[in-house]
Amino acid sequence: MECKDRGGVIAIPANGCQVGCCPLRPLTEEGETERHLHCGIDMFSLLRISCRTAARRAVVQGPRRDLSEGAVGGGGGGSGGGGGTGTGDGEGTGSAAVAAATRKRLDGLVKKDKVVVFIKGTPAQPMCGFSNAVVQILRMHGVEDYGSYNVLEDQEIRQGIKNYSNWPTIPQIYFDGEFVGGCDILLQMHQNGDLVEELKKLGIRSALLDAEKEDKK
Amino acid sequence: MSTLLKLLRSVPVLSSRAVIMTSATHAMDGPVMSAIHLKLEQRLTPTHLQVINESYMHAVPPGSETHFKVVVVSERFEGIPLLQRHRMVNDILKEELATRIHALSVQAKTPRQWGAEPHFDRSPACLGGSKHDPNVAVKLEALSKD
Numbered sequence: 122m123e124c125k126d127r128g129g130v131i132a133i134p135a136n137g138c139q140v141g142c143c144p145l146r147p148l149t150e151e152g153e154t155e156r157h158l159h160c161g162i163d164m165f166s167l168l169r170i171s172c173r174t175a176a177r178r179a180v181v182q183g184p185r186r187d188l189s190e191g192a193v194g195g196g197g198g199g200s201g202g203g204g205g206t207g208t209g210d211g212e213g214t215g216s217a218a219v220a221a222a223t224r225k226r227l228d229g230l231v232k233k234d235k236v237v238v239f240i241k242g243t244p245a246q247p248m249c250g251f252s253n254a255v256v257q258i259l260r261m262h263g264v265e266d267y268g269s270y271n272v273l274e275d276q277e278i279r280q281g282i283k284n285y286s287n288w289p290t291i292p293q294i295y296f297d298g299e300f301v302g303g304c305d306i307l308l309q310m311h312q313n314g315d316l317v318e319e320l321k322k323l324g325i326r327s328a329l330l331d332a333e334k335e336d337k338k
Numbered sequence: 339m340s341t342l343l344k345l346l347r348s349v350p351v352l353s354s355r356a357v358i359m360t361s362a363t364h365a366m367d368g369p370v371m372s373a374i375h376l377k378l379e380q381r382l383t384p385t386h387l388q389v390i391n392e393s394y395m396h397a398v399p400p401g402s403e404t405h406f407k408v409v410v411v412s413e414r415f416e417g418i419p420l421l422q423r424h425r426m427v428n429d430i431l432k433e434e435l436a437t438r439i440h441a442l443s444v445q446a447k448t449p450r451q452w453g454a455e456p457h458f459d460r461s462p463a464c465l466g467g468s469k470h471d472p473n474v475a476v477k478l479e480a481l482s483k484d
Contacts, residue, residue, distance in 0.1 A: 241467045242465075242467070247465060248465055248466070248467040249464075249465055249467035249468075250461065250462035250463050250464050250465050250467075251441065251443075251461075251462060252465075252467075253462060253465055254462045273467075273471075279473075287425075288425075288428065289428055289432070289435040289436070289439075289442070290435075290441060290442060300421075301421070302420070302421050302424060303424070304443070304462075305424070305443055305444055305445065305459075306420055306421060306424060308459060309420060310420075
């Protein structure tokens with residue numbers, strides 16, 4: 122269907138946008154989906170993006186339902202207007218190609234640093250209590266230098282990392298490229314002393330060991 | 339720092355506010371809580387099981403069933419590493435996790451571990467992340483269609 126704001130052809134999932142908290146209040150029930158994609162506002166960052174990018178994201182990340190006719194416009198809209206997902210495959214080669222590219226990208230990310238976390242928000246400003254707990258635990262151990270990825274800014278990562286580790290929730294923690302667990306597991310490791318040991322294996326000395334030494338003086 | 343220590347300290351089961359909302363109150367069980375309870379009972383034959391609806395702690399409407407904590411004590415966890423225990427629970431609840439549950443906190447212990455330390459950790463305070471989260475909105479909508 123044709124975008125009234127910017128021209129071009131976009132595809133809308135058959136069951137439409139399911140986002141109940143969309144800040145763009147529609148005029149009518151039916152109008153909601155069209156309005157949501159037409160105005161090219163990214164539903165997560167509230168930044169303006171092209172209709173092609175919006176449609177591509179809706180197709181890739183939307184609920185698993187039948188899609189309406191019309192492939193996402195060929196040649197791909199991945200201009201990264203809204204804080205780019207950057208898969209760059211844009212040829213409409215299908216979800217399998219996207220999944221493979223995402224997997225490869227995540228593989229790179231989890232191996233880039235010794236400690237890698239996927240959280241909601243950032244270490245400076247976590248947006249979720251469980252993600253915050255992970256950040257605080259790492260901070261207690263003096264681990265400040267680690268890879269941190271905000272899933273709220275990147276839907277491709279948000280869903281992709283769940284598929285990658287076969288783990289349904291965020292936050293997710295990786296040590297040396299290997300999935301460790303979520304907040305509960307990190308907390309237990311912290312409580313039973315395993316975290317200090319695991320950090321040691323990574324060549325990181327936990328700050329708690331120094332704190333202990335200070336106490337004993 | 340002291341607030342953080344409070345966060346990380348375990349609390350005795352009986353004094354936890356969350357106990358009020360456990361599945362002991364069968365009359366108040368929503369469909370999601372019932373399903374979680376049933377599936378875990380069937381697959382893990384736990385000696386102790388608590389399914390706690392923690393949605394009230396988060397930025398979702400009253401009556402939601404999106405955030406849960408499960409405390410499950412089972413012989414089947416004996417000799418199984420922690421990550422695998424969590425994967426077992428996730429697998430049992432995979433349908434609910436795909437469609438209804440947004441957050442799941444799991445405490446998985448063997449009877450021996452539970453006997454030595456019969457309490458679980460409280461969940462951290464919400465930072466409002468669910469409020470503008472489209473993923474949560476999808477799951478809330480599914481609930482309202484029941």
